[in-house]
Amino acid sequence: MMTELFTAMNIAGCTVPNRLVVPAMVTNTCTKDGIVTDRFIKYIEEKAKGGWGLIITEDYAVNVNAKGYEMIPGLYNDEQLEGNKRLTETIHKYESKLFCQIYHPGRQSSKLVNGNVIPLAPSAIKDPICQEQPKEMTAEEIKSIVKDFGDTARRCKEAGFDGIEIHAAHGYLISEFLSPFTNKRVDEYGGCFDNRVRFLDEILEAVRKEAGKDFPVIVRISGNEYLLGGRTEAESFELARHCEEIGFDAIHVSNSMYASAPIDQIIAPMYTKHALNMEVSEQIKKLVNVPVIVTNRINDPKMADTLLKMGKADFIGMGRGSLADPYLPEKAKAGKFDSIHYCIGCLQGCEEKLLTGDSLTCLINPRVAREYENTMEKVEKGKKVMIIGAGPGGLTAAYTAAKRGHAVTIFEKKNDLGGQFKSAAYPLGKGELATFVSSMRKALMALNVPIHLNTEVTEELIQNEKPDAIIIATGATPFMPNIKGIESDKIVTAEEVLLGNYDVKAGPVVVCGGGEVGGETAHFLSQTVRDITVVEMQKDILNDMMIMTKICLTGYLHESGVKVLTEATVNEINEEGVVYTNTAGERLTLPAEMVISAFGYKSYNPLEACARKNCSEVYVIGGAVKAGSALHATRDGYEAGLTV
Known part of the structure; x- marks a missing residue:
């Protein structure tokens, strides 16, 4: 009380x-x-x-x-x-x-x-x-x-x-x-x-x-x-x-x-x-x-x-x-x-945008500072809207369209909401990210939006649903480069590790990729694993992070003893570990019992052609267009929800 x-x-x-x-x-x-x-x-x-x-x-x-x-x-x-x-x-x-x-x-x-x-x-x-x-x-x-x-x-x-x-x-x-x-x-x-x-x-x-x-x-x-x-x-x-x-x-x-x-x-x-x-x-x-x-x-x-x-x-x-x-x-x-849609402290819209001279926005609320564009009034005639994917973009699209009076249904092939945003809450210091997915779930329930989990969308399903509009929010999938040994049993994705699908018991562990996902996964594992190395081909790590959070995480990685190897290009993964080339052109090997793939993400959009074949109004948003941040996904979702 x-x-x-x-x-x-x-x-x-x-x-x-x-x-x-x-x-x-x-x-x-x-x-x-x-x-x-x-x-x-x-x-x-x-x-x-x-x-x-x-x-x-x-x-x-x-x-x-x-x-x-x-x-x-x-x-x-x-x-x-x-x-x-x-x-x-x-x-x-x-x-x-x-x-x-x-x-x-x-x-x-x-x-x-x-x-x-x-x-x-x-x-x-x-x-x-x-x-x-x-x-x-x-x-x-x-x-x-x-x-x-x-x-x-x-x-x-x-x-x-x-x-x-x-x-x-x-x-x-x-x-x-x-x-x-x-x-x-x-x-x-x-x-x-x-x-x-x-x-x-x-x-x-x-x-x-x-x-x-x-x-x-x-x-x-x-x-x-x-x-x-x-x-x-x-x-x-x-x-x-x-x-x-x-x-x-x-x-x-x-x-x-x-x-x-x-x-x-x-x-x-x-x-x-x-x-x-x-x-x-x-x-x-x-x-x-x-x-x-x-x-x-x-x-x-x-x-x-x-x-x-x-x-x-x-x-x-x-x-x-x-x-x-x-x-x-x-x-x-x-x-x-x-x-309540709680602030998660990401600073991507409210601070980073200002540093580049843009106007303020918000990952959680992409409508902020755009209220003048519309009043979110109800549409005269609602449409039957099919949302494919329940990540940040899909959830935001569903919420926006439903608020405006459309009959919205979400289809998600995984067993839970959030897409990659679910695993994004697992790294140390990021637990509040889960509040976004949780509050969206509650808001969609209040709007009577059906959510079908464990449901893979097929052409037959689209034909049976007969939607007036489809919003494709299938997101992105881990990028696996074409290098020798990439199919090795010792390789797992960062998302699988964060979600606890693999028990990483001992090192040495090599994380391939020094972006936000790789850095956060290494920091997360440092609680229980003492020998971790992040390998990155660029001159610096965490280059895809907002500058304030990047500086914080860089310090945490140093404090936790995570080793960082930059300007190193991964060539091969074998029984010994990770083979890489340094700036001098030398091929060297990092010993590894487990290799974590954090090479980045690529767009995942297998349904667009099928959707367009069966529906005259189709929108593709977020990572399904181009792998990027949740800030862009929720913005796209908001705009698609307004447009249908």
């Missing part, structure tokens, strides 16, 4: 209907001029429909050159007011409250997205991620940006926002002044604590002057930067007390900056422990009398309610959880926990 999550609480006179907060997350869906788009509004509206108590917008730029991403919003001129008035009017149709986060990225930016202007910083120290040499700010530039914050705050109030969040976390400009890691100044803005907080003090004063003393203004801070020479909890406790003393109405506790290690990052990967900021938040809550928000790696409403009951915070931020399922609060309130 949840006792705390759905109680109201005030932030400076603003009554928030429940304790669930959507923290700021970049979507990259506005115009280059910082104008709010219908796409942006619909994205936020979906969360308001879902019942989130407080929604905090993504970071708004305070001037034309204060952007960390090219397509983020701003309120630095009056032309930007109209769209934001439409945004606040839209959200105020619901119970949710809407705060506008305002920021300057500081050194965590680039000329490429920032009007070809050199990033500013308290000290000229390059960020290791953005790799742009910043300019040390002059006193005049500091005063100018303080004024920008005040002017932006005035427009926030004029636009109808319920409050403002000043972003003083995550290594952005205010955070850079606060931290001795990035602030090496010797003037009145550097050195001791009182000097390093001066920039924040002046910004709040300017914001209060323009927005009024009674307008809710909260602050976001990093409780621990997890950096040698960065701010730790000890000074963050001092900072929290200071923030209350100068007049902030709530404190939002997060962590880190771009320079922090991936496991401690702002946007936590799946390997990061849940609720990593809860202890810092609890201590801050004991020190101050204003509400405290805690965020990062919290995706379960029962966990959120427990954290509240334990006194860890007053509000719980669930950014990525709100992407995976905008309706999480509504479902939790109704007790439908097994219907």
Whole structure:
């Protein structure tokens, strides 16, 4: 039973209907001029429909050159007011409250997205991620940006926002002044604590002057930067007390900056422990009398309610959880926990896409940031839709088509749902992937979608079913290269090993292929096998992984003693082991009792011709088109489900 999550609480006179907060997350869906788009509004509206108590917008730029991403919003001129008035009017149709986060990225930016202007910083120290040499700010530039914050705050109030969040976390400009890691100044803005907080003090004063003393203004801070020479909890406790003393109405506790290690990052990967900021938040809550928000790696409403009951915070931020399922609060309130589509921490859509300049998306919820395209209205006349394959793409296609009113049936030749996504949950640290398949199963049951397992589709079956449309989601199969000995009894696929179909009792074991599957399988086996070698023909391993998770897994492989051999081309598998050629052209042999095939995958699509022969409307999606990630499979499934 949840006792705390759905109680109201005030932030400076603003009554928030429940304790669930959507923290700021970049979507990259506005115009280059910082104008709010219908796409942006619909994205936020979906969360308001879902019942989130407080929604905090993504970071708004305070001037034309204060952007960390090219397509983020701003309120630095009056032309930007109209769209934001439409945004606040839209959200105020619901119970949710809407705060506008305002920021300057500081050194965590680039000329490429920032009007070809050199990033500013308290000290000229390059960020290791953005790799742009910043300019040390002059006193005049500091005063100018303080004024920008005040002017932006005035427009926030004029636009109808319920409050403002000043972003003083995550290594952005205010955070850079606060931290001795990035602030090496010797003037009145550097050195001791009182000097390093001066920039924040002046910004709040300017914001209060323009927005009024009674307008809710909260602050976001990093409780621990997890950096040698960065701010730790000890000074963050001092900072929290200071923030209350100068007049902030709530404190939002997060962590880190771009320079922090991936496991401690702002946007936590799946390997990061849940609720990593809860202890810092609890201590801050004991020190101050204003509400405290805690965020990062919290995706379960029962966990959120427990954290509240334990006194860890007053509000719980669930950014990525709100992407995976905008309706999480509504479902939790109704007790439908097994219907929630939980965030799995993969970062493939919400982070990796942004790093390449694209807009945000989500593996679990490919509709996110695309809500403006349609309303998911029911079709006038439903079709009989046959889904072949129950991997991520097929499940998403079935869910989308059924939601729109089609009569959908799934056929899967295996004895369970999920396709390769089932085995993908077996590697260490990836157990949460199973929640996607589980929640999809529940959702399809609620939509009365029949699922036929252990059923291989044949032409006869298609003829008997007489579908109006067929979606082929047969996925991909392991690629087995044409090398001598590939049919040896000592070779098994990574998927078979992960699923426990083979008992790997002793080494040496050689994993052929150093992509994500090979690396994760080697790490998984390292629990019980001490002699494991990964062989990869490229110069590096894990090249198909999102960079944050790649760095984490690389470290885990090293810690577990897994040996890695790169620039090695496998030529043969024999009784002795794996024969490979190195860069010098030498043929060498790695001893192996068992060889695991992780060479990659190839598309598997044996039914398209048969389907087209018997049905006029056929769609081929995901791995059946080209072997790739689940992100692409669910996107294809969503689009096919909309198109039928």
